[in-house]
Amino acid sequence: MMTKILIRKNLRDLRSDFSEFFSIFALSLLSLLVFSGLMSVSNGMKYEFNDWAQKSSLADEWISVRNSDGATNLLKQSSVKQLQKQYVFNTYIGTNAEKKMIQTVVVNNNSVSKPYVVPGSDFSATKKGVWIDSNFASKNNYKVGHKIKLSLSGSEREYKVKGLIESPNFIGYTGPTNDIIANHSKYGYILTNSQTMPAFKNKTNQILVTGKNGFSTSALKKSIESSLGSSVISISNRSEYGNVSKYVDKSNSLEKLSIMFCLILFSLVVLITETTMSRLVNNQRSIIGLFRALGLSKLSIVAHYGMYGLVTTLCGGIIGLLLGPMTIARLILNKQKPLYNMPFWKIRTSNLGWDVLIFLTLVGVMTAVFSVAKILNNTPASILQPRAVKGTPKNLFEIFPNFWARLKWDSKWVMRDKSRTKSKELIGIIGVVGSLELLITSFGIQQSLNQTNSNTFGEVFQYSNEIKVNTDASPAKLNKVMSRLDGDHQRIEQISTNIRTSRAQMLTTGTIVSPGLYVKLPLVTGGLATLNSKNGVYVSNLIANKLGIQKGSNVEVNSTVMSKKEILPVLGVVKVSTPQGIYLSSKTWKNIGEAFTVTSIFTSQNINGKMKNSAAINQVNTLSGNRQDANKVLGSFQSVIVLLIIFSLFLGWFILYNLGMLNFSERYREYATMRVLGFRLNEVRSVIVKDNLFTWLMGTIIGVPVGMLFLQVYVGIADTNTNEFFVHISLVRIVIAVAIILINVLITSLVVARQVKRIEMASALKSVD
Structure with missing residues (x-):
C-alpha cells in the first residue's frame, strides 16, 4: 500500500516540478545525442578503415626510393612480412x-x-x-x-x-x-x-x-634504413603518408572533438543534476520528516527520491544514445563521403556511450540519495524544524568601510548572502564559466577556420589565377604561355620532400618560389620572409613544432627529383596554413644544383580560352575558387560547430534557471520576510537581479580567458599534417557570447522574481515549534 502511495507521489512530483525534471531529462538526452553521434561516426570510420586495411594488406610503410637496390635484403629482415x-x-x-x-x-x-x-x-x-x-x-x-x-x-x-x-x-x-x-x-x-x-x-x-605482428614502427624503419641505405628518400607510415593520413586524422579529430566537447557538457550536466536534485529534496524536507514520523523506513524514502534521478537521466540518456547515430551521425558522415576515396561507410556505435549513460544515471541517483540521506541523519522532530539560518561572516568588501558605506542596502544584502553560501556561489560561477566557454569556443572556432582560409587565399597567396603547368610540355610552349602574361607572374615548383632532423623525419611538401609579388610568407616572429637573396629554407610552423625546428637549425632535405640530399640552414619559421613543409627560393634551389621545374604559375592576368587550350597548361584555378574548396573541407567541422552553439545556448539557460530556482528555494522565507516588512516587489526583484549579476560578472571574468584557452586547444584539433589553423575571434563575438549569458541571467532573474509574488506569507513564515 505504501509503495503505491510513493509511486503516486513520484508521478505527482514529476508533474508539479516538470520544468526542473525536464531540464535534467533534456540535458541528458542532448549530451548523449551529441556524444553518441560523433563517436559513432569516428568509430565507424576507424572500424571500416581497419577492416579494409586488413583485407587489402594495406602497407605499413611507404618508402620513396631512387632505386630498389637492397630490396632483396629488406625482405630477409625479421620485421618485414611483405614488400x-x-x-x-x-x-x-x-x-x-x-x-x-x-x-x-x-x-x-x-x-x-x-x-x-x-x-x-x-x-x-x-x-x-x-x-x-x-x-x-x-x-x-x-x-x-x-x-x-x-x-x-x-x-x-x-x-x-x-x-x-x-x-x-x-x-x-x-x-x-x-x-x-x-x-x-x-x-x-x-x-x-x-x-x-x-x-x-x-x-x-x-x-x-607490411610488417610482421609484434614489430613496432621504429623497428620496421630501422630495418628499412639498414637494408636500403642511401637509396631511401623518405619513409612514411599510415599516420604520415598523406593519401592515408588525411582520413586517419579526420577520424581522430572527430573523436577528440566529441570527447573534449562532451567532457565540458557532461560536467555541466552533472552540475545541473546535483543542484536540481538537491533543491527538490530540500524543498520536501518537511515531507521527509513526516514520512519518518509515520514510521516509513529510511531505505524506502531513499529509494523514493532516488527514482527522480534514475527516471530523468536514464530515460533522457537512452533516447539520446538511440537518436545520435540515426541523426547527428548520418549528417556528419554524409559530409565526409565526398572528401575521401573510401568504398565502405558505416555508422558504428561505441560502447563508451553506454558507459557515459551509466555514469550520468549514477550521478542522478546518487545526488538525490546523498541529499535525502543527509536529512535522514536527523531525528523526525529535527527534520520537521525549519533549517537554521547560518550566521553571516564579514565579506571582503566590509574590510573597506568607506566603500561599504556607499553601497546600497540591496548590494550589501547580496554581498553578505554570498559570503554565507560560498559553495553555492562557486557552483553558479562554474556554470557561467562553462556556458561562456562553450559559446566562445563555438563562435571562435567557426571564425578561426574561415579566417585562416581567407588569410591563406588572400594574404599569403595574392594571385588572381593559378595556372597548373604540364611538366611534360616543352620549354618553348611554357615560355610562350609566360610571354602572354606580360611579365605578370610568379613561378612555383611543388615537390614531395622529406625533411629530417637529428630527432625525426617527415614527408611533406617543398615549395620553391621564383621572385614575384604573389607569395608573402608571414614569420611567426612578425614581418615577412625574404626568400630571394638568401640560401636556406623557411619551415612552416606546424612542421617546425613537430620536428623541433628553430631558426638557425639545420635540416636535411631529400626528394625524388633531387640528385642528392642536401643539408640547409633554417632561415625562419613561417605562419602558413597550407601547404605545410619548407619554402625556398628558386635561386637557392639552383645554387644546390637542382633544376627548377615549374608546376604552377601565379598571375593576376585573365586567362582566355585560347591560353587554356595550350599544351603547357593542365588547369586554371582562381583564388576565390581555391578558397571555396578549402572551406568545403570544413563542412563537417561546421556541423559540429552549429551543434556546439545550440547546446551552449541550452546549457546557459538550464544552468542559470536551475541555480536561480535553487536560490529561491533557499531564500523564500527571507523574501517572504522582506515582503511582510513592506519591501516592494521591485525592491525584492532588485536583490535577485543583483545577486545573479554578481555571479555573471565573476563567471565572465574567469570564463573569457578560460574560453580563449579552450578555443586554442579546440582549433588545434582541426590541424592535420597538411593544414594548420590559427585562432581568430573578434571582440564583437566575445561580446555577443557574454551578452547571451547576460540575457539568460536577466530572464532567469525575472522568472525567479515572479515566484516571489506567489509566496504565501503565512505558510512561509509559520513555525513548526
Whole structure:
C-alpha cells in the first residue's frame, strides 16, 4: 500500500516540478545525442578503415626510393612480412582543352595494398589493361571495357579498362599536386602492370612494406634504413603518408572533438543534476520528516527520491544514445563521403556511450540519495524544524568601510548572502564559466577556420589565377604561355620532400618560389620572409613544432627529383596554413644544383580560352575558387560547430534557471520576510537581479580567458599534417557570447522574481515549534 502511495507521489512530483525534471531529462538526452553521434561516426570510420586495411594488406610503410637496390635484403629482415615494388608517375588523359592528370602506378605483383574492385575483373599483375579510380571514372563516364588514351613521353597510347577500383593507397588523394579538396573530374589514379607498360618493368621509385605482428614502427624503419641505405628518400607510415593520413586524422579529430566537447557538457550536466536534485529534496524536507514520523523506513524514502534521478537521466540518456547515430551521425558522415576515396561507410556505435549513460544515471541517483540521506541523519522532530539560518561572516568588501558605506542596502544584502553560501556561489560561477566557454569556443572556432582560409587565399597567396603547368610540355610552349602574361607572374615548383632532423623525419611538401609579388610568407616572429637573396629554407610552423625546428637549425632535405640530399640552414619559421613543409627560393634551389621545374604559375592576368587550350597548361584555378574548396573541407567541422552553439545556448539557460530556482528555494522565507516588512516587489526583484549579476560578472571574468584557452586547444584539433589553423575571434563575438549569458541571467532573474509574488506569507513564515 505504501509503495503505491510513493509511486503516486513520484508521478505527482514529476508533474508539479516538470520544468526542473525536464531540464535534467533534456540535458541528458542532448549530451548523449551529441556524444553518441560523433563517436559513432569516428568509430565507424576507424572500424571500416581497419577492416579494409586488413583485407587489402594495406602497407605499413611507404618508402620513396631512387632505386630498389637492397630490396632483396629488406625482405630477409625479421620485421618485414611483405614488400611490393612499384613505379609511380603522372600522365594525362584527353585533349589539350580537356586534359586530366592521372597518377599511374605500375606494379610487378600486388601483394600489398590490394585494390577493391567495384565493377570489372580483379586486378592482375599479368593481364594487360588498366584499372581506373572509380570516382574519376564516374565523373568522366568511363566504363569497364572502354579504351582510353594516355599521354606517355609525348605520345598517346590506348589501353583497355579492365575494372574500376578504389585503392587503400589513395583514400585521401586530392591530386598529384596535393590540392585542398579532391576534384574527381580532373584528377584520378590508374593501377596497371609491367605487362601493359613494359617500359617501366625494371623501374622502381616506391616500395610498399607490411610488417610482421609484434614489430613496432621504429623497428620496421630501422630495418628499412639498414637494408636500403642511401637509396631511401623518405619513409612514411599510415599516420604520415598523406593519401592515408588525411582520413586517419579526420577520424581522430572527430573523436577528440566529441570527447573534449562532451567532457565540458557532461560536467555541466552533472552540475545541473546535483543542484536540481538537491533543491527538490530540500524543498520536501518537511515531507521527509513526516514520512519518518509515520514510521516509513529510511531505505524506502531513499529509494523514493532516488527514482527522480534514475527516471530523468536514464530515460533522457537512452533516447539520446538511440537518436545520435540515426541523426547527428548520418549528417556528419554524409559530409565526409565526398572528401575521401573510401568504398565502405558505416555508422558504428561505441560502447563508451553506454558507459557515459551509466555514469550520468549514477550521478542522478546518487545526488538525490546523498541529499535525502543527509536529512535522514536527523531525528523526525529535527527534520520537521525549519533549517537554521547560518550566521553571516564579514565579506571582503566590509574590510573597506568607506566603500561599504556607499553601497546600497540591496548590494550589501547580496554581498553578505554570498559570503554565507560560498559553495553555492562557486557552483553558479562554474556554470557561467562553462556556458561562456562553450559559446566562445563555438563562435571562435567557426571564425578561426574561415579566417585562416581567407588569410591563406588572400594574404599569403595574392594571385588572381593559378595556372597548373604540364611538366611534360616543352620549354618553348611554357615560355610562350609566360610571354602572354606580360611579365605578370610568379613561378612555383611543388615537390614531395622529406625533411629530417637529428630527432625525426617527415614527408611533406617543398615549395620553391621564383621572385614575384604573389607569395608573402608571414614569420611567426612578425614581418615577412625574404626568400630571394638568401640560401636556406623557411619551415612552416606546424612542421617546425613537430620536428623541433628553430631558426638557425639545420635540416636535411631529400626528394625524388633531387640528385642528392642536401643539408640547409633554417632561415625562419613561417605562419602558413597550407601547404605545410619548407619554402625556398628558386635561386637557392639552383645554387644546390637542382633544376627548377615549374608546376604552377601565379598571375593576376585573365586567362582566355585560347591560353587554356595550350599544351603547357593542365588547369586554371582562381583564388576565390581555391578558397571555396578549402572551406568545403570544413563542412563537417561546421556541423559540429552549429551543434556546439545550440547546446551552449541550452546549457546557459538550464544552468542559470536551475541555480536561480535553487536560490529561491533557499531564500523564500527571507523574501517572504522582506515582503511582510513592506519591501516592494521591485525592491525584492532588485536583490535577485543583483545577486545573479554578481555571479555573471565573476563567471565572465574567469570564463573569457578560460574560453580563449579552450578555443586554442579546440582549433588545434582541426590541424592535420597538411593544414594548420590559427585562432581568430573578434571582440564583437566575445561580446555577443557574454551578452547571451547576460540575457539568460536577466530572464532567469525575472522568472525567479515572479515566484516571489506567489509566496504565501503565512505558510512561509509559520513555525513548526
